[in-house]
Amino acid sequence: MMGLVARLALGLWLAAAVAAPRPRALRVCADPNNMPFSNRSGQGFENRIARLIGRDLREPVAYSWWAQRRGFIRNTLSAERCDVVIGIVAGDDQVRTTTPYYSSTYVFVTRRSSRLRLASMNDPRLHRLRIGIHVIGDGYNSLPPGVALAGRGIVRNVVGYSIYGNYARPSPPSALITAVAHGDIDVAIAWGPLAGYYAARSPVPLDVSPVTTTMAGNGIPFYYAIAMGVRPSDTAMQATLQHELDTRGEAIRTILREYHIPIAHDGGGAGAGARTSARAQAIADASHRAPGENRP
Amino acid sequence: MHTHGKRDGGSWIATAMIIASLAACRGQEAPMAMAATGKAPPAGSGAEAPGAPAPGSWPLPGRNAQGWRYSPLAQITADNVRNLKVAWTFSTGTARGFEGQPLVVDSTMYVVSPYPNHVFALDLAKVGGPVKWHYLPATAPASQGEACCDVVNRGASYADGKIVFNRLDDHTVALDAKTGKVVWDTKLDSIEEGATMTMAPLVVDNLVLVGNSGAELGVHGWAAALDLGSGKVVWRAYSTGPDSEVKIGPGFKPYYPQYKGKDLGVSSWPPDQWKLGGGTVWGWMTYDPELDMLYYGTANPGVWNPDMRPGDNLWSAGVFARDPRTGNARWAYQFTPHDSWDYDGVNENIPVDLDIGGQQRKVVVHFDRNGFAYTIDRLTGQVLVARPYQSLNWATGVNPQTGKPDRVPSKETHQGVNTTDICPSSTGARDQEPAAFSPRTGLFYTPSTDLCMDYKGLRASYIAGTPYLGADVRMYAGPGGWNGRGQVIAWDATSGKKVWTITERFPVWSGPVVTGSDVLFYGTMDGWFKAVNARTGQELWKFKVGSGIVGNPMTYLGPDGKQYVAVYSGIGGWAGAIALGLSANDPTAALGATGAMPDLPKYTAPGGMLYVFALP
Numbered sequence: 001m002m003g004l005v006a007r008l009a010l011g012l013w014l015a016a017a018v019a020a021p022r023p024r025a026l027r028v029c030a031d032p033n034n035m036p037f038s039n040r041s042g043q044g045f046e047n048r049i050a051r052l053i054g055r056d057l058r059e060p061v062a063y064s065w066w067a068q069r070r071g072f073i074r075n076t077l078s079a080e081r082c083d084v085v086i087g088i089v090a091g092d093d094q095v096r097t098t099t100p101y102y103s104s105t106y107v108f109v110t111r112r113s114s115r116l117r118l119a120s121m122n123d124p125r126l127h128r129l130r131i132g133i134h135v136i137g138d139g140y141n142s143l144p145p146g147v148a149l150a151g152r153g154i155v156r157n158v159v160g161y162s163i164y165g166n167y168a169r170p171s172p173p174s175a176l177i178t179a180v181a182h183g184d185i186d187v188a189i190a191w192g193p194l195a196g197y198y199a200a201r202s203p204v205p206l207d208v209s210p211v212t213t214t215m216a217g218n219g220i221p222f223y224y225a226i227a228m229g230v231r232p233s234d235t236a237m238q239a240t241l242q243h244e245l246d247t248r249g250e251a252i253r254t255i256l257r258e259y260h261i262p263i264a265h266d267g268g269g270a271g272a273g274a275r276t277s278a279r280a281q282a283i284a285d286a287s288h289r290a291p292g293e294n295r296p
Numbered sequence: 297m298h299t300h301g302k303r304d305g306g307s308w309i310a311t312a313m314i315i316a317s318l319a320a321c322r323g324q325e326a327p328m329a330m331a332a333t334g335k336a337p338p339a340g341s342g343a344e345a346p347g348a349p350a351p352g353s354w355p356l357p358g359r360n361a362q363g364w365r366y367s368p369l370a371q372i373t374a375d376n377v378r379n380l381k382v383a384w385t386f387s388t389g390t391a392r393g394f395e396g397q398p399l400v401v402d403s404t405m406y407v408v409s410p411y412p413n414h415v416f417a418l419d420l421a422k423v424g425g426p427v428k429w430h431y432l433p434a435t436a437p438a439s440q441g442e443a444c445c446d447v448v449n450r451g452a453s454y455a456d457g458k459i460v461f462n463r464l465d466d467h468t469v470a471l472d473a474k475t476g477k478v479v480w481d482t483k484l485d486s487i488e489e490g491a492t493m494t495m496a497p498l499v500v501d502n503l504v505l506v507g508n509s510g511a512e513l514g515v516h517g518w519a520a521a522l523d524l525g526s527g528k529v530v531w532r533a534y535s536t537g538p539d540s541e542v543k544i545g546p547g548f549k550p551y552y553p554q555y556k557g558k559d560l561g562v563s564s565w566p567p568d569q570w571k572l573g574g575g576t577v578w579g580w581m582t583y584d585p586e587l588d589m590l591y592y593g594t595a596n597p598g599v600w601n602p603d604m605r606p607g608d609n610l611w612s613a614g615v616f617a618r619d620p621r622t623g624n625a626r627w628a629y630q631f632t633p634h635d636s637w638d639y640d641g642v643n644e645n646i647p648v649d650l651d652i653g654g655q656q657r658k659v660v661v662h663f664d665r666n667g668f669a670y671t672i673d674r675l676t677g678q679v680l681v682a683r684p685y686q687s688l689n690w691a692t693g694v695n696p697q698t699g700k701p702d703r704v705p706s707k708e709t710h711q712g713v714n715t716t717d718i719c720p721s722s723t724g725a726r727d728q729e730p731a732a733f734s735p736r737t738g739l740f741y742t743p744s745t746d747l748c749m750d751y752k753g754l755r756a757s758y759i760a761g762t763p764y765l766g767a768d769v770r771m772y773a774g775p776g777g778w779n780g781r782g783q784v785i786a787w788d789a790t791s792g793k794k795v796w797t798i799t800e801r802f803p804v805w806s807g808p809v810v811t812g813s814d815v816l817f818y819g820t821m822d823g824w825f826k827a828v829n830a831r832t833g834q835e836l837w838k839f840k841v842g843s844g845i846v847g848n849p850m851t852y853l854g855p856d857g858k859q860y861v862a863v864y865s866g867i868g869g870w871a872g873a874i875a876l877g878l879s880a881n882d883p884t885a886a887l888g889a890t891g892a893m894p895d896l897p898k899y900t901a902p903g904g905m906l907y908v909f910a911l912p
Contacts, residue, residue, distance in 0.1 A: 037761040066441070067760075068761060069760065070759070071441065088758055089758045090756070092758060135572060135604075136599060136759055137574075137599040140638065140711070141711050142601045142711055144764055147711055147712060149604070150603035151603070155606055156566050156567060158604070160568070160569055160604075162490070162514045162572055163760050164514070164760070166488050172760070173760050173762065191762040191763065194761060194762065218713055219712050220754065
């Protein structure tokens with residue numbers, strides 16, 4: 001049987017443990033192998049933004065690593081293994097988001113030597129060029145470039161690169177950009193941040209140009225606004241992050257520029273300016289709207 | 297309103313004029329097997345299939361290689377089953393979806409758990425079934441993130457003193473059945489590329505037959521045979537790609553013309569798309585020793601929305617008949633060409649001999665996810681009967697001349713286009729949970745699911761840093777209503793008709809066992825283990841287990857000479873995932889399945905327990 005003194009001591013120790021300030025950290029949910037966004041070595045722009053916020057909050061950054069696929073939010077943020085997702089598409093109803101802090105679009109990536117200079121999805125050359133796109137396996141969906149190409153009957157000259165790729169290799173989605181440099185395909189149509197970063201580092205000079213066509217078809221846009229995400233109940237963390245975005249917009253924009261992230265200007269940049277971006281809001285709304293009401 | 301299942305299903309009974317010439321052909325192709333095994337008895341005789349195991353044992357997933365899930369044991373009868381009691385239980389410590397079934401050979405029961413794939417050998421000669429040995433493999437934790445539909449495992453096979461099972465991280469492992477020591481361990485695929493292994497191996501003579509999972513992630517589906525003694529790969533046949541990879545050669549004699557031609561596994565896709573073509577092999581394989589043919593189904597075509605892959609997308613969503621020794625394809629048939637609903641064709645193909653139109657026919661019977669039940673000539677691949685066994689509206693029937701479904705264009709899915717009231721839902725009129733066949737009643741007993749779905753609206757998603765709007769898939773109760781989302785159906789495969797139907801609140805995700813006394817056992821997702829009369833469907837007995845049942849009951853003779861019935865209790869799997877803590881507020885979780893099961897958590901919670909029942 002436990003002595004009275006021991007019980008008192010234990011009680012005091014428990015009380016102290018409860019009363020002591022919890023060791024705090026900015027707990028970030030992130031993919032350990034997904035440049036230019038994040039990696040385990042902290043080289044991604046989302047790692048940089050997390051460090052910036054951690055410094056401001058005087059908290060160390062602690063990561064919960066999980067491949068960013070179906071189940072990512074469920075296994076990280078919702079499981080309370082971490083509290084913040086640095087980048088998530090605005091309108092993702094699994095999370096509560098800040099206002100968007102950057103917006104980008106899908107882009108064409110070509111070899112500079114090919115002088116293709118593509119801009120529109122209606123360019124007739126797309127019927128004969130060898131086109132690479134990312135493919136996903138979730139619920140029979142394509143990314144916007146796949147929707148746009150299929151809607152134009154451009155199918156037989158399209159090569160799919162799994163967005164999941166081989167996770168044993170660094171940043172599996174980057175294989176699509178490498179394929180342009182290697183000449184396996186003439187053009188890749190890829191999400192801007194990935195394309196901008198890898199094109200800038202390609203030993204073969206590559207051109208990156210935004211897809212100027214607004215909609216891929218069936219209510220699916222090429223343009224997306226990116227925000228930070230927290231658990232739906234975590235209004236305190238949302239407010240903290242919103243304050244960071246509102247006051248540190250220029251520093252964040254500097255990081256994005258360093259990583260050659262193509263910014264879609266009509267979506268608004270980082271910080272307060274993005275808060276009321278009508279365009280970003282429209283994109284977020286589109287995700288909740290029946291597509292029949294929203295055809296281009 | 298739903299329209300479903302009441303149309304003419306397009307069934308027909310084929311003339312048997314080609315039988316004679318085919319029989320000659322068969323004699324050439326499988327002489328050894330013919331000599332070794334003799335003729336299968338006709339249905340209704342009550343006789344076991346060729347090559348059946350000892351009456352009290354259960355060495356293979358479906359007990360016999362044909363996958364009948366029939367046991368001749370008859371101590372437990374319609375009259376005394378009401379006295380059935382729990383004899384003993386065993387907790388596995390793994391509270392995930394318990395698909396599959398235990399095995400019993402030589403006074404030992406073998407249990408494989410979901411990830412991390414514990415294997416237990418339980419000593420049936422001792423009271424309470426104590427643990428003889430326990431094996432815990434070093435299954436890679438990352439494999440949990442790759443599996444589409446819970447981290448399930450569908451069990452093991454026993455042969456030649458070995459227990460053979462698959463790890464979620466793509467290893468096939470053989471253990472010494474006496475000691476639990478590893479005999480061999482062969483890695484067959486890569487979780488880094490999205491592949492997992494969840495199916496139960498089937499052992500045919502000295503060959504271990506396995507396949508991969510992960511068509512959702514665009515993996516390249518395959519089946520393989522490993523040498524039972526060494527674990528070395530004897531052959532591997534892919535489900536898409538050039539004939540050399542699919543193992544299609546001069547011996548390939550499909551019945552329908554659309555399957556004849558060079559490299560159709562390439563040309564029925566846009567260029568190179570077959571490389572991410574899916575067609576994984578994660579269902580129950582079956583084997584007919586009489587014809588020496590292996591049968592297995594292939595999963596949905598990989599990745600892409602359907603508009604990006606015009607063509608039939610061969611050989612996804614179909615069945616292969618192969619020579620198990622070489623892997624060479626003998627024939628193929630595609631249940632759902634150009635699948636746009638996730639109607640995997642992986643469900644088992646059960647070899648039986650049936651009297652169809654006055655002719656004895658050697659057939660396989662297959663209950664597809666697409667809602668049709670097929671009776672197919674197992675020598676030629678000719679469809680003899682194809683009738684809906686569940687609500688369906690994506691097709692009006694199966695054309696007798698072509699073997700193709702008559703599709704309903706308004707039910708095809710296109711990303712960003714509202715397509716509503718599609719029956720069945722992606723979970724299918726039946727998922728992996730297998731059917732049983734009784735040689736006494738001549739009937740098949742299939743579990744079933746009555747759900748429909750909408751591809752409606754768009755939902756913001758983000759994968760690997762890449763945003764998109766994808767289809768918002770929602771599933772809901774089919775025409776049977778919320779109190780009738782599941783059924784057990786007794787099916788006459790000669791005519792394509794239901795003989796009786798039992799309705800359950802939740803999808804029936806448990807493959808029945810039927811016995812030599814015409815008692816049928818199955819479990820429900822809300823945790824009832826039931827015995828019914830196999831001839832009438834009349835309920836005889838039920839018992840509430842701790843967690844919902846998505847596994848398959850089996851029966852065996854204990855060393856004490858008594859008949860026992862065993863089943864896993866452990867909710868999970870695709871339809872049961874909501875009970876594992878997926879958000880009930882998100883009807884699109886688990887690829888839309890949680891929306892159809894919002895009330896399941898009120899009835900059950902996770903578990904991982906083996907129950908064994910006996911008469912007092």
